Amino acid sequence: MIGDGSGRDNGARNDDLVSDLLAGEHRALARVITLIENRTPGHRELVARLHPHAGDAAVIGITGSPGAGKSTLVDKLAAEYRDRGDTVGVVAVDPSSPYSGGSVLGDRIRMASTNGDMDVFFRSMSARGRLGGLSTATTDAITALDAFGKDVVVVETVGAGQSEVDIVRTADTVGVLVQPDSGDDVQMLKAGILEIGDVFVVNKADLDGAARTVAEVEEMLHRRDVGAGQGKHGPGVGGPTARGSRPGGDRSGDADADDDWDPRVVETVATSGTGIEDLVDALDAHAAHLRASEMDETKAQQRHGEKIRRLVRSDLTELLEAELDRRGGVDALAERVRSGETDPYTVADAVVEPVRECFEEQWADSESAATTTESEAADDRD
Numbered sequence: 001m002i003g004d005g006s007g008r009d010n011g012a013r014n015d016d017l018v019s020d021l022l023a024g025e026h027r028a029l030a031r032v033i034t035l036i037e038n039r040t041p042g043h044r045e046l047v048a049r050l051h052p053h054a055g056d057a058a059v060i061g062i063t064g065s066p067g068a069g070k071s072t073l074v075d076k077l078a079a080e081y082r083d084r085g086d087t088v089g090v091v092a093v094d095p096s097s098p099y100s101g102g103s104v105l106g107d108r109i110r111m112a113s114t115n116g117d118m119d120v121f122f123r124s125m126s127a128r129g130r131l132g133g134l135s136t137a138t139t140d141a142i143t144a145l146d147a148f149g150k151d152v153v154v155v156e157t158v159g160a161g162q163s164e165v166d167i168v169r170t171a172d173t174v175g176v177l178v179q180p181d182s183g184d185d186v187q188m189l190k191a192g193i194l195e196i197g198d199v200f201v202v203n204k205a206d207l208d209g210a211a212r213t214v215a216e217v218e219e220m221l222h223r224r225d226v227g228a229g230q231g232k233h234g235p236g237v238g239g240p241t242a243r244g245s246r247p248g249g250d251r252s253g254d255a256d257a258d259d260d261w262d263p264r265v266v267e268t269v270a271t272s273g274t275g276i277e278d279l280v281d282a283l284d285a286h287a288a289h290l291r292a293s294e295m296d297e298t299k300a301q302q303r304h305g306e307k308i309r310r311l312v313r314s315d316l317t318e319l320l321e322a323e324l325d326r327r328g329g330v331d332a333l334a335e336r337v338r339s340g341e342t343d344p345y346t347v348a349d350a351v352v353e354p355v356r357e358c359f360e361e362q363w364a365d366s367e368s369a370a371t372t373t374e375s376e377a378a379d380d381r382d
Contacts, residue, residue, distance in 0.1 A: 011045075060155070062155070093135075171289060199279065
């Protein structure tokens with residue numbers, strides 16, 4: 001087994017890291033996330049051991065187009081949660097370097113408001129080319145922060161667009177930032193990202209055009225709900241929220257309240273902290289709605305399902321890349337296509353065929369074993 005460079009194997013290293021992380025050692029947490037991001041041998045077993053200790057943190061996704069002020073808002077958001085007594089983990093997902101695969105903006109200073117606060121753990125990570133702006137390493141880092149005991153994990157994603165919706169499969173609550181008088185942002189919402197937001201944040205609300213942008217977002221949300229035949233159901237679940245109570249009628253008798261969430265629109269000025277308290281109230285209200293409607297369990301199941309799919313896709317991609325290499329590499333195969341010797345579909349079928357045959361053989365063995373078991377059970381009954 002490959003060790004960590006100190007002569008010990010991965011099992012012993014992981015034993016120490018898991019023990020120290022669960023004991024609240026920040027150095028162990030940082031080391032674990034580094035192993036995860038570098039995909040160091042043994043990191044998957046490490047995350048698997050942390051998984052039973054995760055599941056209590058509130059995971060909040062913050063996304064929006066470049067320039068919307070996400071980093072500044074996340075900084076102030078972390079400070080507000082700290083004022084409320086929560087410990088916070090922040091994963092800032094940056095664009096990947098096309099050369100190293102690392103984080104392009106990973107060395108920038110973002111968390112000025114909580115600098116030096118040991119109960120705020122900040123980590124900048126690379127998107128590693130994921131179209132949705134998240135990678136398996138990011139979700140594993142969330143698991144580590146959750147297992148560590150962070151009350152809130154905030155994930156700031158790379159940009160936002162029609163295909164960049166991974167965050168909705170990762171976070172419990174998603175906040176989408178919009179800039180005042182930004183035609184691009186409004187068009188982005190119309191293009192489909194409107195569907196992923198639980199809370200919409202019109203940041204830089206001190207600029208001209210903020211009120212008009214708020215009205216536009218609210219109108220689009222109204223049209224979305226009416227178009228889906230849902231209508232509006234008021235401002236969310238009344239009663240207790242994650243950290244206290246908020247105004248609003250009691251909707252306990254509203255059957256639709258179990259399934260429908262009416263997205264909030266909040267105005268903020270992140271540079272000054274204006275509106276951040278209202279934003280946290282809105283995020284808490286959505287968390288309360290998830291619990292009241294038992295949708296938190298549904299979202300957890302969806303997260304686990306997506307993680308399984310992502311891991312399977314990653315593993316199969318590695319197997320298929322190895323098969324491509326065994327056949328001379330993609331460049332050689334592409335040259336054969338260019339010269340007219342074959343075509344892309346024939347090449348793809350040939351590469352995938354060994355994997356398909358392996359699965360079909362296993363399925364046949366499983367069916368045979370099940371038939372044998374049923375036969376033996378029938379004989380026993382006779």
